[in-house]
Amino acid sequence: MSRNAVRQDPYRPHVHYTPAANWINDPNGLVYFGGQYHLFYQYNPYSSSHAHMHWGQAVSTDLVHWQERGVALTEGEHQIFSGSAVVDWKNSSGLGDGTSPFLVACYTGHTETHQAQYLASSQDRGETWTLHPDAVLDRGKQDFRDPKVFWHAPSAAWIMTVVHPIEREVELLRSADLHTWTSLSVFGPTGETGGIWEVPDLFPVLDDDGQEHWVLKVDLNPGGPYGGSGVQYWLGDFDGQRFTTRTPSRWVDHGQDFYAAITWHDLPERRVWLSWMSNWQYAHHVPTATEGWRGAMSLPREVGVSVDADGPILVQRPVxxxxxxxxxxxxxxxxxxxxxxxxxxxxxxxxxxxxxxxxxxxxxxxxxxxxxxxxxxxxxxxxxxxxxxxxxxxxxxxxxxxxxxxxxxxxxxxxxxxxxxxxxxxxxxxxxxxxxxxxxxxxxxxxxxxxxxxxxxxxxxxxxxxxxxxx
CATH class of the missing domain: 2.60.120.560 (Exo-inulinase; domain 1)
Known part of the structure; x- marks a missing residue:
C-alpha cells in the first residue's frame, strides 16, 4: 500500500508510528547507533493477523519522523519472537571483524513446542543481518522468552533479563561474550500474577536529587488493571546479581493500550521507551484490517523517578x-x-x-x-x-x-x-x-x-x- 493511500484511512495515526501495511505488535531491539534510533518490532509481512513473526524495522534521527525499512530478521526454522539489540563496541561476541562496532540482536526463536534465545548480527548499521543458527540459551521449554540485554559496567559484563511466563518469573543472567550465559538470580512470582509474564526490562534512572533507582518492569496477560494485558513495575536496587525491591508493584500505565515497552540501548543521558499501543483482549479485532494494517506504537517517552511523600514513583513524559x-x-x-x-x-x-x-x-x-x-x-x-x-x-x-x-x-x-x-x-x-x-x-x-x-x-x-x- 502506498503512503498516499495510507493517508486516506480515518484511523491511521498522524504522529504515532505504524508501518504502511500488515500486523505489528511488541517493539524489539531498540538501540541508538550511528546517530539513528533503531526501532524493530514484531511484524507479519503477509497479513494483518498475528502469525509468521519477523522483525520489522524503522529508523529515525529525531524519534518523530520514521523511515520504514521492511523486514530485518526473517522467519525460517522458527519464528522471530521478541528480544533486544545492543552495540558490541569491542567485539566481545566475536561476531565482528574487529575493525568497528556493530549491532547484535538477541531474540526468542519460537516453534509451537519450543522457545530458546538466539543471536543475529549486523555489520552495516542494521541494513542487513546474519542469523546465527545455534541457540545461546536453551532450557528445553515451550515458554521461555523475551531476552532484554544490556551492558553493566560495574560487572564488566552483559546482563540479560528473560521471562519464564507460566511460572511468573524473571531470570537474570550474566555473560562476557553474549554466547555463554550464567544464571544469577530469579525474581518472582510476586506483584500481579493474574496472567503470564512477558517482556521484562531492567534499567537505572536518577531522581531529581541524583539518586539512582533501578526499574524492573514486566508485562502480564491477562490480569491488567481493567482486564486483558497490562504493565507493572518495581523500583529497587541491582547489585550486579540480584534485583531487590523498595516499592510495591505498581501499574506503568492505567489505560488499556500500553504493552511490551522496552528502553533504547546505548542512548546517552536519558532513558526513553515506547510500547505497542494495543491490548491482547481485542488486538485481533480492532477496526483497521480493512485498510490492510493493524497495530501502532505509542509516542516515545522519557522515563524518570520522582520522590513524593509516599516514596519514589516512576514518571513518564513525552519526549x-x-x-x-x-x-x-x-x-x-x-x-x-x-x-x-x-x-x-x-x-x-x-x-x-x-x-x-x-x-x-x-x-x-x-x-x-x-x-x-x-x-x-x-x-x-x-x-x-x-x-x-x-x-x-x-x-x-x-x-x-x-x-x-x-x-x-x-x-x-x-x-x-x-x-x-x-x-x-x-x-x-x-x-x-x-x-x-x-x-x-x-x-x-x-x-x-x-x-x-x-x-x-x-x-x-x-x-x-x-x-x-x-x-
Missing amino acids: PELQILRQTLRPLHLGVTSLQVDQAHEFLLNWSAAESFHVRLEFRSEAGIEVSVEVTPEEVVVRRPKTVVTAGLDGYAGEHRAPLPPLGAYDLHLFLDASSLEVFAGGGRAIITDLLFPAQPICEATCTIKGLDHGSFTGALWPLSQADFST
Missing part, C-alpha cells in the same frame, strides 16, 4: 522532540472553551493547587461524545464509551482511573491522534493510554475548568503537523 510538530498555538481559558479540531492535537494545561478543582475535556464527533478526560485533586479519569464501531470489542468501553498524589502544581498533557489518546498528568505520575475508534472523525473539543483562579491557570492547544513515515 521534547515532539514539539517540532506543533503548529499555531491556540489558548484555552477558564470556564468553558469549545474548539474545532481534526487530525492530531496536543493539549497542555498547568495550574496551581486548589482545595477543589475540576478540569474536563470532551471530544466529540457528529455522533456525540467519543471520549472524555477529567482531572480532580485525587485522580485522572478517561471515559471511553462503546460506539457502533467498537460494539464487538470486548473490554473496550469503560472508565480508566489513575491516582494523583497531593501536589503543589498540576498539569495535564494530552495527545489526541486519529485513533488514540495519551494522557500525562501530575508531572508524568499518572498515565493513561487508550486506543480510540470514533464512530465518525472527532471535530470538536470542549474544555471545562472549575475551581481555579485566573492567575493560577494557563492552557494551550496545538494542532500537530503530520509526522513523516516514509518507506
Whole structure:
C-alpha cells in the first residue's frame, strides 16, 4: 500500500508510528547507533493477523519522523519472537571483524513446542543481518522468552533479563561474550500474577536529587488493571546479581493500550521507551484490517523517578522532540472553551493547587461524545464509551482511573491522534493510554475548568503537523 493511500484511512495515526501495511505488535531491539534510533518490532509481512513473526524495522534521527525499512530478521526454522539489540563496541561476541562496532540482536526463536534465545548480527548499521543458527540459551521449554540485554559496567559484563511466563518469573543472567550465559538470580512470582509474564526490562534512572533507582518492569496477560494485558513495575536496587525491591508493584500505565515497552540501548543521558499501543483482549479485532494494517506504537517517552511523600514513583513524559510538530498555538481559558479540531492535537494545561478543582475535556464527533478526560485533586479519569464501531470489542468501553498524589502544581498533557489518546498528568505520575475508534472523525473539543483562579491557570492547544513515515 502506498503512503498516499495510507493517508486516506480515518484511523491511521498522524504522529504515532505504524508501518504502511500488515500486523505489528511488541517493539524489539531498540538501540541508538550511528546517530539513528533503531526501532524493530514484531511484524507479519503477509497479513494483518498475528502469525509468521519477523522483525520489522524503522529508523529515525529525531524519534518523530520514521523511515520504514521492511523486514530485518526473517522467519525460517522458527519464528522471530521478541528480544533486544545492543552495540558490541569491542567485539566481545566475536561476531565482528574487529575493525568497528556493530549491532547484535538477541531474540526468542519460537516453534509451537519450543522457545530458546538466539543471536543475529549486523555489520552495516542494521541494513542487513546474519542469523546465527545455534541457540545461546536453551532450557528445553515451550515458554521461555523475551531476552532484554544490556551492558553493566560495574560487572564488566552483559546482563540479560528473560521471562519464564507460566511460572511468573524473571531470570537474570550474566555473560562476557553474549554466547555463554550464567544464571544469577530469579525474581518472582510476586506483584500481579493474574496472567503470564512477558517482556521484562531492567534499567537505572536518577531522581531529581541524583539518586539512582533501578526499574524492573514486566508485562502480564491477562490480569491488567481493567482486564486483558497490562504493565507493572518495581523500583529497587541491582547489585550486579540480584534485583531487590523498595516499592510495591505498581501499574506503568492505567489505560488499556500500553504493552511490551522496552528502553533504547546505548542512548546517552536519558532513558526513553515506547510500547505497542494495543491490548491482547481485542488486538485481533480492532477496526483497521480493512485498510490492510493493524497495530501502532505509542509516542516515545522519557522515563524518570520522582520522590513524593509516599516514596519514589516512576514518571513518564513525552519526549521534547515532539514539539517540532506543533503548529499555531491556540489558548484555552477558564470556564468553558469549545474548539474545532481534526487530525492530531496536543493539549497542555498547568495550574496551581486548589482545595477543589475540576478540569474536563470532551471530544466529540457528529455522533456525540467519543471520549472524555477529567482531572480532580485525587485522580485522572478517561471515559471511553462503546460506539457502533467498537460494539464487538470486548473490554473496550469503560472508565480508566489513575491516582494523583497531593501536589503543589498540576498539569495535564494530552495527545489526541486519529485513533488514540495519551494522557500525562501530575508531572508524568499518572498515565493513561487508550486506543480510540470514533464512530465518525472527532471535530470538536470542549474544555471545562472549575475551581481555579485566573492567575493560577494557563492552557494551550496545538494542532500537530503530520509526522513523516516514509518507506
